[in-house]
Amino acid sequence: MNARPLLQAEHLHKEYKLPRGQTLRALDDVSLTVMQGETLGLVGESGCGKSTLGRCLLRLTDLSSGDIVFEGRNISALSERALRPIRRRMQMVFQDSYASLNPRRRIGDLIAEPLRVHPDNEGRKRSAADITARLDELMSLVGLPQSALARYPHEFSGGQRQRINIARALALSPQLVVADEPVSALDVSIQAQIVNLFTDLRERLGLTYVFIAHDLAVVRQISTRVAVMYLGAIVEIGDTDTVLHNPAHPYTAALISAVPEPVIRHDAQRSLLRGDVPSPVSPPSGCRFHTRCPQAQPRCSAETPELRDFGDARQAACHFPLGLSA
Ligand SMILES: Nc1ncnc2c1ncn2[C@@H]1O[C@H](COP(=O)(O)OP(=O)(O)OP(=O)(O)O)[C@@H](O)[C@H]1O
Numbered sequence: 001m002n003a004r005p006l007l008q009a010e011h012l013h014k015e016y017k018l019p020r021g022q023t024l025r026a027l028d029d030v031s032l033t034v035m036q037g038e039t040l041g042l043v044g045e046s047g048c049g050k051s052t053l054g055r056c057l058l059r060l061t062d063l064s065s066g067d068i069v070f071e072g073r074n075i076s077a078l079s080e081r082a083l084r085p086i087r088r089r090m091q092m093v094f095q096d097s098y099a100s101l102n103p104r105r106r107i108g109d110l111i112a113e114p115l116r117v118h119p120d121n122e123g124r125k126r127s128a129a130d131i132t133a134r135l136d137e138l139m140s141l142v143g144l145p146q147s148a149l150a151r152y153p154h155e156f157s158g159g160q161r162q163r164i165n166i167a168r169a170l171a172l173s174p175q176l177v178v179a180d181e182p183v184s185a186l187d188v189s190i191q192a193q194i195v196n197l198f199t200d201l202r203e204r205l206g207l208t209y210v211f212i213a214h215d216l217a218v219v220r221q222i223s224t225r226v227a228v229m230y231l232g233a234i235v236e237i238g239d240t241d242t243v244l245h246n247p248a249h250p251y252t253a254a255l256i257s258a259v260p261e262p263v264i265r266h267d268a269q270r271s272l273l274r275g276d277v278p279s280p281v282s283p284p285s286g287c288r289f290h291t292r293c294p295q296a297q298p299r300c301s302a303e304t305p306e307l308r309d310f311g312d313a314r315q316a317a318c319h320f321p322l323g324l325s326a
Contacts, residue, residue: 005069006176006208007034007057007090012066014052014232024280026052028232030066031307034176039202039209041223041240043216043255045277048229050212054178057210058090059083071175088118088172095181097161101153107164108135108149114171138167141204142197159190166197170205178210183218195222216259220244228252231288232280234307238314246323248316251289287319295320 014027026049034040034057042050055061057068059075068076075086094100101110115131126134139146142163153161162182169177179198183191199222201207213219219226220240227237228249236249247253254273275292278284284291290300299319307315 004036005033006036006071008067008069009033009053009057010067010069012053012056012068013064014049014056014061015064018281022281025232025283026280027056027064027066028283030229030232030234032227032234032237034208034210036175036208037202037206038224039198039211039222041219041226042210042212042229043214043219043226044229045255046214047277047280049232049280050214050229051180053229054092054180054210054212058087058092058176058178060092088114089174090176090178091169091172091174093162093165093169093177093179093182095184097158097165097185098153100165101161103153105152106149107151107153107156110153111135111138111149111164111168111171114168118172134171138171141170141201142167157190158186159194162186162194163197166194166201170201173205174207176208176210178212180212181214182211184213184215191218198222216244216255228255231277231283233288233317235289235318236314236316237307238312238316242312242314248310248314248321248323249289249318250293250295250322252316253322254292287317295322 010031012027012030016024016026018024030053042053044050052061056063059068063076066076067074070086070090075083112131112135115126115134120126135149136146139148144160144163156164183194186194195218198209202209211219211222223240225238226240226243227234228243228251229235230251236243236247236252243252244256247256257272273292278291284301286301286303287305290296293300297320303319305317305319307317309315310321
């Protein structure tokens, strides 16, 4: 793997203003680097900010503050116009394969749309013959027959529609694909096929992924590294094997505990998550996980732990990390 950073996010904050003057902190000082050719899995309970982070990384949602450097260029403050040539290099695949496809248009038209809008690498408008050739290429990349191009979205199964969405996302040969729960709505047997397709495409095309999923088994299968989010912050990040088999953060351990043992083998003590996730409108002081943490000590409610290196290809934000010296 070529170990160059493709995307660097520094101190990202995203706040939503709610009615009655309240502020919801969906992202609270998130920093991460996505290396060229890797798959960074983003995990965490519903509402922890995974989708917001994915959308902010691609500038589909505006940041409240922070910097995003993509291919060496700071894109955090670029206008829509200046972003246009960059957008083709970063694409998103969503969970709901049907909602992303206009039901009244043929698959060929849907996939050709970005090819008609964006010029080719030499800045020229693509010819009809070029577009047809590219459509054929994309169909074979995602494992669909050419005949699919003349049909409509409702004629396909969920898994096939996700293949169509992937083909559309790949039309302009992006470097980075952010996939937001791309297999969550699919049957388990189909999930495996689509995860394999993502892996295969990464290898064939040299793609880089940010792969958002709440299902740890899926994330383990596809990710080279994993970032665990809790209440708008990254609490642990590192190599997939290290994080999922030997978690340092009690929250990661609790997430893993919730997965049946044969799916993910782990040495962590069983620790069940107690209580509900606190509101991101008024997150707990200190470590935001302290209200649910079985390990919590007085220091945890007083002092916010920073993400720290533990010399084993992982960082965790915990004063009393599991199995590691504090
Ligand atoms: N447009 C919005 N306006 C106000 N609050 C929002 C908006 N979008 C997201 N939020 C809030 O921001 C927080 C993070 O949401 P986000 O969708 O990013 O989380 P998630 O981890 O992707 O969850 P899920 O898996 O349920 O999609 C949540 O508390 C959510 O309610």
